[in-house]
Amino acid sequence: MIDCKIVGVNNMNFGVSRRMHVPKKAFLVIAIVIIASMILIVFLYSSPLLIMTERLRVDQFQFDGLGYGAKVFDSGGNDLAHPYLRVPSEVSTSPTHVLFSIWHAEGTKLDSLTLVFSSNDMFLLSLIAPEGRPWPRTDFQKTSDGIGVILDIPNLELQGEGTVTLEFFLQQYSDHLDLNIRVKFSLHKKPPFSFTRYAADSFLNVAVERLE
Numbered sequence: 001m002i003d004c005k006i007v008g009v010n011n012m013n014f015g016v017s018r019r020m021h022v023p024k025k026a027f028l029v030i031a032i033v034i035i036a037s038m039i040l041i042v043f044l045y046s047s048p049l050l051i052m053t054e055r056l057r058v059d060q061f062q063f064d065g066l067g068y069g070a071k072v073f074d075s076g077g078n079d080l081a082h083p084y085l086r087v088p089s090e091v092s093t094s095p096t097h098v099l100f101s102i103w104h105a106e107g108t109k110l111d112s113l114t115l116v117f118s119s120n121d122m123f124l125l126s127l128i129a130p131e132g133r134p135w136p137r138t139d140f141q142k143t144s145d146g147i148g149v150i151l152d153i154p155n156l157e158l159q160g161e162g163t164v165t166l167e168f169f170l171q172q173y174s175d176h177l178d179l180n181i182r183v184k185f186s187l188h189k190k191p192p193f194s195f196t197r198y199a200a201d202s203f204l205n206v207a208v209e210r211l212e
Contacts, residue, residue, distance in 0.1 A: 053197045061202070061204045069083070080104060081110075099168075108189050110159075112154050118148030119180060121176070123172050124170075136153060136155055138153050151166070182201070
């Protein structure tokens with residue numbers, strides 16, 4: 001005789017899944033948190049929250065045979081930007097061509113740029129209209145003391161995403177021109193590292209000789 005027993009059949013789980021019920025209020029809270037996070041990311045990308053300012057270390061401009069370049073570092077020694085100026089030291093014709101460009105590291109965005117040209121001698125500087133994507137508001141005029149020229153772009157907008165290049169024509173009226181160029185710019189690191197504004201200020205002096 002075989003004795004068969006059925007033990008605890010009503011308490012055993014034979015793989016029947018149970019669905020978790022998420023209250024509507026909890027679902028709504030989760031959706032609001034996700035949407036708010038996305039809005040915050042977009043805001044930080046377009047208008048970064050810059051609550052601190054760090055002055056960058058700028059090496060001296062070095063001549064490479066064609067122009068003058070400098071490296072710019074933050075306090076951690078990271079190479080963030082390379083401003084570059086190509087100004088001829090000898091010219092046979094006037095006006096002559098002057099070029100400025102600034103590279104910046106991947107993951108950063110240029111926010112503003114100011115160039116100031118000055119000299120004790122008389123000169124004329126003309127900005128060549130830049131090509132490419134639409135440019136933001138650019139102020140190009142004489143300095144307040146009337147002896148220099150200033151180019152100021154307070155917000156580079158989309159142009160600040162990549163290398164910025166500007167070109168000028170320089171007209172000199174004497175055989176020797178001591179041209180002083182001041183380069184100021186600011187940048188920030190893209191989200192999630194958008195709490196520090198990095199600012200740099202550097203100078204370059206170039207002697208331009210006019211050949212007979």
